[in-house]
Amino acid sequence: MLPNSSEVIVIGGGPAGSTVATLLAMEGRQVTVIEKDTFPRFHIGESLITETYWPFEKLGILEKLRESASPVKASVQFYSARGNASRPFYFFESNDHPSAYTWQVERSWFDQMMIENAQEKGADIHYGWNVRNVLFEGDKAVGIRAENEAGEKCEVSSQVVVDASGLNAFLSRRLGLMVKDPKLIKAALFAHYENAIRDPGVDEGATLIISTPGNKGWFWYIPLSNNRVSVGMVGDPKELFSEGKDPETILNEQIENCAEIKRRLAPSTRTTDVRVLSDFSYRSTQLAGEGWLLVGDAFGFLDPVYSSGVFLALKSGEFAADAIQEAFNKNDFSPEVLGGFQAELRKGMESFRKLIYAFYSPDFSFSTFIKEHPQHRERLTDILIGAVFKEGVDEIFENLKDFCELPSD
Ligand SMILES: Cc1cc2nc3c(=O)[nH]c(=O)nc-3n(C[C@H](O)[C@H](O)[C@H](O)COP(=O)(O)OP(=O)(O)OC[C@H]3O[C@@H](n4cnc5c(N)ncnc54)[C@H](O)[C@@H]3O)c2cc1C
Numbered sequence: 001m002l003p004n005s006s007e008v009i010v011i012g013g014g015p016a017g018s019t020v021a022t023l024l025a026m027e028g029r030q031v032t033v034i035e036k037d038t039f040p041r042f043h044i045g046e047s048l049i050t051e052t053y054w055p056f057e058k059l060g061i062l063e064k065l066r067e068s069a070s071p072v073k074a075s076v077q078f079y080s081a082r083g084n085a086s087r088p089f090y091f092f093e094s095n096d097h098p099s100a101y102t103w104q105v106e107r108s109w110f111d112q113m114m115i116e117n118a119q120e121k122g123a124d125i126h127y128g129w130n131v132r133n134v135l136f137e138g139d140k141a142v143g144i145r146a147e148n149e150a151g152e153k154c155e156v157s158s159q160v161v162v163d164a165s166g167l168n169a170f171l172s173r174r175l176g177l178m179v180k181d182p183k184l185i186k187a188a189l190f191a192h193y194e195n196a197i198r199d200p201g202v203d204e205g206a207t208l209i210i211s212t213p214g215n216k217g218w219f220w221y222i223p224l225s226n227n228r229v230s231v232g233m234v235g236d237p238k239e240l241f242s243e244g245k246d247p248e249t250i251l252n253e254q255i256e257n258c259a260e261i262k263r264r265l266a267p268s269t270r271t272t273d274v275r276v277l278s279d280f281s282y283r284s285t286q287l288a289g290e291g292w293l294l295v296g297d298a299f300g301f302l303d304p305v306y307s308s309g310v311f312l313a314l315k316s317g318e319f320a321a322d323a324i325q326e327a328f329n330k331n332d333f334s335p336e337v338l339g340g341f342q343a344e345l346r347k348g349m350e351s352f353r354k355l356i357y358a359f360y361s362p363d364f365s366f367s368t369f370i371k372e373h374p375q376h377r378e379r380l381t382d383i384l385i386g387a388v389f390k391e392g393v394d395e396i397f398e399n400l401k402d403f404c405e406l407p408s409d
Contacts, residue, residue, distance in 0.1 A: 001152070001154060002032070002034065002126055002129060002146060002154040002156050003032060003124065003156060004155075004156065004157065005143070005156060005157040005158060006030050006031065006032035006124065006156060006157075006158050007029055007030040007031065007158060007159055007160070007328070008020075008021075008024055008029055008030065008031040008032070008158060008159065008160045008161075008162060008324060009031075009032050009034060009143065009144055009156055009158040009160070009161050009162065010031060010032070010033045010034070010123075010162045010164050011034055011131045011134075011144065011161065011162065011163050011164055011165045011170060011298075012033075012034075012035060012036075012163070012164040012165040012166055012168075012296075012298070013033045013035035013039070013111070013115045013118075013125065013127075013164075014043065014111055014164060014166050014296060014297075014313065015110075015111065015114055015296065015310050015313040015314055015317070016164040016166075016295040016296025016297070016298070016313035016314070016316060016317045017033055017035070017115075017162070017164030017295070017296070017317070018033070018059075018111070018114035018115045018117070018118045018317070019055060019059060019114070019295075019313065019314050019317025019318060019321070020162055020164065020295055020317040020318075020320045020321045020324070021033045021115075021118040021123040021125075022059050022114075022117055022118040022121050022123065023058065023059070023317070023318060023321035023322075024123070024321050024324060024325070025118060025121040025122035025123040026121050026122070027321075027325055028122075029324070029325070029328070030124075031122075031123045031124065032123070032124045032125075032126065032156065032158075033115065033118065033123055033124070033125045033126065034126050034129045034131055034144065034146055034156075035115070035125065035126065035127050035128075035129070036128070036129060036130040036131070037127065037128070038127045038128050039108075039111060039112040039115060039127060040108035040109065040111070040112045041108060041111075042107065042108055042272075042275075043107035043108070043111055044107070044188075044190060044230075044232070044275070044277065044304075045107055045304075045307075045309050045310055046104055046105055046106060046107055046222050046224060046230050047073065047104055047207045047220070047222045047230075047307040048073065048102040048103055048104070048105060048307065048310055048311070049102060049306070049307050049308060049310075049311050049384070049385055049386040050091050050095070050099055050100060050101065050102045050385045050386065051099070051311055051385050051386030051387055052102055052310065052311050052314055052386065053098070053099035053102065054099070055311075055314035055315060055317070055318050056314075058318065059114070059117060059314075060117065060121075061113065061114065061117050064113055064117070065103055065105075068103070068105075068109070068113075068225075069225035069226065070103040070104055070105045070106070070109075070110075070224075070225055071103065071104045071204060071205035071223045071224065071225065072101050072102075072103060072205045073101065073102050073103055073104050073205045073206065073207060074090055074091060074092060074100075074101055074202050074203075074205060074206065075088040075089055075090045075091065075202070075203065075206045075207075076088070076089050076206060076207045076208075076209065076307075076384070077089065077203075077206055077207070077208050077209070078208075078209045078210075078211075079208065079209070079210040079211060079260050080211055081211040081212060081213055081214060081215045083259055083260055085260075086367070088203060088206060089384070090202075091385055094378070094381050095385075103205075104205055104207070104222050104223055104224055104230075105224075106224050106225060128148050128149055129146040129147070129148050129154070130146060130147055130148070131144045131145070131146045131165070131170065132145050132146060132147050132153075133145040134161050134163075134170070134171060134174070134292065135155065135157075138290075139289060139290045140289075140290040140291045140333075141158075141160075141161040141289065141290065141291035141292035142157055142158070142291065143155060143156050143157035143158050143161070144156055144158070144161060158291075159291060159327075159328070159333055160291055160292070160293070160324055160327065160333060160338065161291060161292045161293075162292070162293055162294075162295055162320060162324070163292065163293070163294045163295070163298040164295045164296050164298055164313075164317070165298045166296065166297040166298060167277075167280055167297050167301060168298070169282070169284070169294075169297065169298050169299075170298065171292060171294060171298065172282075172284040172294060172298060172299070175286075175289075177284040177285045177286050178282050178283075178284055178285075179282060179283050179284070179285055180279070180281065180282045181281040181282060181283070181302075181353075181407075183357065183360070183407070184281035184302070184303050184356065184360070185236070185237065185279060185281070186234050186235065186236065186237065186278070186279075186280070186281065186303065187234070187235065187236075187237035187240055187241070187276065187277070187278035187279070188232050188233065188234045188276070188277050188278070188280075188304065189232065189233050189240070189247050189250055189251045189254070189274055189275070189276050190220075190230065190231065190232030190233070190251075190274070190275055190277075191230075191231060191232075191251065191270050191271075191272045191273065191274045191275065192224070192228050192229065192230055192231075192270070192271045192272045193228065193229050193231055193265055193268040193269065193270050193271065194226075194227055194228050194229075194268055194269050194271050195227055195267055195268045195269060196221075196229045196231075196264050196265050196267065196268035197263065197264040197265075197266070197267065197268075198223050198229070198264075204223060205223050206223070207220065207221070207222055207307065208220070208221035208222075208260075209221075209305065210258060210260050210261055212233070212235070212254065212257065212258050213257060213258065215362060216235055216236070216239065217233055217234055217235025217236070217240075217254070218233070218234055218235075218305065219231060219232065219233050219234075219254075219258060219261050220232045220234075220304065221261065221264065228271060229264075229268070231255075231261065231265065232304075233251060233254045233255075234303075234304060234305070235254075237278050237279070240254075247274040247275070247276045248273075248274045251274045280301050280303075281301060281302060281303055282300060282301060283299070283300035283349075284298075284299050284300055286335070286339070287299055287335075287339040287341075287342040287345070287346075288323075288335040288338040288339025288342065289335050289338075289339075290333060290334060290335060291333045291338075292338070293320055293323070293324075293338045293339055295313070295316040295317050295320045296309075296312065296313035296316055296317065297309065297313065299316060299345075300349060302349065302352050302353050302356055303356045305356055305359050306352055306355065306356065306359075306383075306384060308352045308386065311386045312345075312348075312349060312352075315345070315348070315389070316341075316345055319341035319344070319345060320338075320341070322341070323337060323338050323339070323340050323341055324338065326340070344389060347388075347389075347394070348388035348389045349388075350394075350407075350409060351383050351388040351393055351394055351397075352383065352388060353407055354397055354400065354406045354407060355380075355383055355384075357404065357405060357406050357407055358400060358403070358404045358406070361403075361404035361405060364403055364404040366380065368403075369399075369400065369403050372399075373396075373399045376395075376396045376399060376400075379392070379393050379395060379396040380396060383396070
């Protein structure tokens with residue numbers, strides 16, 4: 001059963017929930033994570049970006065990642081719709097610290113490792129409980145009601161409820177805070193394959209982003225452990241599903257039409273079902289209220305192209321833990337204190353969002369932009385590795401806006 005009360009309740013044990021729970025438990029806070037699934041479980045989101053290094057260091061899990069079978073990711077490489085490969089974008093060329101390398105992770109392993117780390121640090125973890133309601137007294141969140149598979153129901157009271165429920169975006173949907181991004185309406189079809197062709201040496205763990213003919217969509221190609229690779233295709237759902245074909249047929253046809261992916265997958269066997277996710281880009285208009293706050297995808301999700309999701313989940317978890325500590329220290333659980341990091345988080349997310357708009361602009365090319373504005377190369381690198389909270393990164397947009405349509409702030 002669940003406890004009757006806890007200082008902090010976290011809904012969901014993905015990377016955002018684990019981060020906030022670990023950091024609060026390390027500070028001696030009483031924190032209860034309520035997760036609807038049992039771990040390990042499949043999750044998409046396998047390619048990390050290098051700025052995850054710093055939250056990993058704080059959480060004390062760098063050693064676990066180094067000792068794991070997760071392939072080391074040293075670069076990302078882009079293939080154009082005509083099949084031309086860019087030079088790999090090596091992170092170590094601009095950084096001689098170990099943080100220039102990161103990993104490609106199987107999320108079943110990674111999420112379990114993270115939540116077990118939270119437990120080791122003192123968080124109370126409960127699997128198999130689905131949070132059905134956040135309980136409010138007036139505007140103030142005062143706890144949750146959850147149900148397990150056997151139909152048992154439980155209420156837990158708390159001073160702070162953290163919604164880390166991922167794309168379920170539990171509170172954002174219930175409170176009507178969700179705003180979809182009409183320019184980023186996409187669907188993704190994806191699966192794992194064994195024995196596909198990988199590049200040798202330092203490129204073995206590279207993420208490949210491969211545009212499909214006519215720039216109608218793109219594939220990710222993410223090498224995983226045990227000779228497996230994660231392959232996914234992102235495109236316009238209206239076009240992909242217009243003929244009512246099943247996901248497996250659609251993905252196979254897309255592979256057949258994309259020479260580089262077809263070549264790499266030729267010797268491989270698919271080892272999972274083809275999964276589908278769609279309509280995943282949104283933001284919440286509010287990050288926090290009285291006694292509650294949103295972290296990770298529960299606050300907003302952009303688009304998978306720059307692999308920013310797990311990083312933003314970790315970072316918002318870190319910001320949230322600091323804000324919650326401040327709230328307890330001041331005995332003030334107002335939105336101003338709990339959501340004190342809203343402007344900073346939003347600004348960082350907006351930098352990614354603007355580069356995502358650029359990626360989807362039909363005639364846009366980063367190399368042309370950098371040729372004309374070489375002074376922005378470092379800022380572009382900063383955003384791609386996740387250094388979006390660094391002072392001055394957004395100066396790039398003063399010139400980028402002349403090359404493609406960008407979202408307004
Ligand atoms: C197609 C696609 C590809 C992606 N690729 C990448 C990538 O390569 N790299 C990257 O960094 N990111 C990627 N992402 C994004 C990444 O998956 C997410 O940003 C990341 O998982 C967010 O972590 P989170 O902790 O916020 O949410 P999640 O990881 O989704 O965790 C939420 C948890 O909450 C639990 N939960 C939900 N509702 C309830 C409830 N009511 N009660 C109890 N528990 C609940 C869920 O079971 C889950 O375990 C991708 C996303 C998509 C859609």
